[in-house]
Amino acid sequence: MEKANRLTSYRHDKSSARMEEACSYSPGGVHSSIRKLPQDIVFSRTSGGYMWDIDGNRYIDYNAAFAAIILGHCDPDVNQEVFNALRDFDITGVGTNDYEIEVCKKIVTYVPGADLALLCNSGSEATYHAIRVSRAVTGRAKILKFQGGYHGWHDYVLMNIFTKPENIGQKDPLSAGMLAEAVENTTVVEFNDVGAVEKELKTKQYAAVILEPISHNIGCVLPTPEFVKALRDLTEQTGTILVFDEVITGFRHGLGGYQSVVKIKPDLTTLGKAIANGYPCAAIAGRRDLMSQFATAGGPVYFAGTHNGHTVGTAAAIATIRKLEDGKVYHHLFELGDYLQKGLTAVADRLGIPMYIANFGSIFTPYFIDPSFGPPRSFKELLRNDMEKDTAFRLGLLEKGIFSVPRPMRRMCLVAAHTREDVDFTLNVAEDVLRKLR
Ligand SMILES: Cc1ncc(COP(=O)(O)O)c(C=O)c1O
Structure with missing residues (x-):
C-alpha cells in the first residue's frame, strides 16, 4: 500500500x-x-x-x-480482459456476439427478477426503456417515484432529488427545458410511505412504480421490509409495473442485487455502474412477457443504440462478475x-x-x-x-x-x-x- x-x-x-x-x-x-x-x-x-x-x-x-x-x-484482471477482447473484436453493429450473450447469461442467472436482459450503455437509458415498456404494456401514462430517488437525466424522472424544504410535496424538476407533460405525469411521494403509495395506486392508474431499493442518492436510506412488501402487493393488485432501479445496488450489494436480499421480485430491473467496474455497460432485465415486448423480439417497443453491448463494457462486465462470483x-x-x-x-x-x-x-x-x-x-x-x-x-x-x-x-x-x-x-x-x- x-x-x-x-x-x-x-x-x-x-x-x-x-x-x-x-x-x-x-x-x-x-x-x-x-x-x-x-x-x-x-x-x-x-x-x-x-x-x-x-x-x-x-x-x-x-x-x-x-x-x-x-x-x-x-483492476488488472478487468483491464486485461478488455485489452484481450479488443485485440480481435470491437463492434459489428448487427447480430450478436459471445460477449453480449455471456453478460446477459450472468444477469439472468443471478438476478431473481431477470428472465431476459437487454444491454445499453447507461443507467439513464435503462430507466428510460423501463418506463417506456411499462407505458406500452399498461396503456397508462403515470409514473410514481420517490422523493430523493435519482434515476437518470431524462424528463420522466429528473425531479425531486435534493429538494429544498419549501418545495417538498411539489413538483421539483431539476432542469429547464423539461417537457411539462412528462413532469405532470410523474408523481412523487416519500420513500417508505406505504399509505401514500396505496392512496396513489388505488385512486389513479399508474404505469409503473420506480425506486432505488435502497435510496442511495440521498446517502443510505434503507427500505422497511413492510414497504417493499407493500410495493409488491399494491403493484400486483393494481396492474402496475414494479421497477427496481438497481443501477447502484445491483452487483454492488450482491450478485442478485438488493432484490435478492429482500426477496422481492420486481417486474423490471435496471442495472449499470458496478456491473462492469466502471466501464460503460448497463442493462434492463425483467419478466419474459415484458421483455418480449421489445422490438428486438419483434414486439412494439423500440429498443436501439449503436453502442449497445459494446465490447469494452461487456468484456469488463464478464471479468467483473467473474471476480464477484466466489x-x-x-x-x-x-x-x-x-x-x-x-x-x-x-x-x-x-x-x-x-x-x-x-x-x-x-x-x-x-x-x-x-x-x-x-x-x-x-x-x-x-x-x-x-x-x-x-x-x-x-x-x-x-x-x-x-x-x-x-x-x-x-x-x-x-x-x-x-x-x-x-x-x-x-x-x-x-x-x-x-x-x-x-
Ligand atoms: C439509481 C440510479 N439510477 C440511474 C442512474 C443513471 O445512470 P447513468 O448515470 O449511468 O445514466 C443513476 C446514476 O447515478 C443512479 O444512481
Missing part, C-alpha cells in the same frame, strides 16, 4: 491552470453537472482505492465514480463497511458529535443527525441533517486526501481494493477534522 504520509500539501495550482483551459473548450470544463468541485481538480491517474491529480495529490477515493467502481480503479469481494466489502461504520460512530461518540452513520455493505453515509432518531427512513427525515457541518466535514477530509463528493448527504463507497489501513487512516483524519468542527 502507498504510505499515507506520502500525501503532499494540497495545492491545486496546476489543476487550476488546466481547468481554465478545459473551460475554454467545454462549458464549465466538466462533462457531468455533478462533477464540478469547489476546488479545481484535474485528475491524472487512478489505481485501486486511490486517485491522483496533476499537482501530485493523492486521494483515497470514496466516491468510486459515483459507485461504478466496485473492485478498485484499473463471494470473497462481498465478504471483504461488508466486513470493511462494518469496521468503518463502527469506527466512525466511535469517533463521533468520543467527540460528542451527534452523527448517525448509515450503511449497507460497501456504501455508507455519515449524517449529522441525532442518532437517537434511529435510521432515517425518508428525505423529509434527512432535513434534520446539519448541512453546513456535513459540507465542512467533507471539505476537511478532501483537503487531507480523502475524497467524497463535498456536498451533504452524498453516499460514500468502499471498493474491494480499500484496506483496513485506508480505513484507519480515514478514521484518524475524520477525528481530526471533526474535532476542529466541534
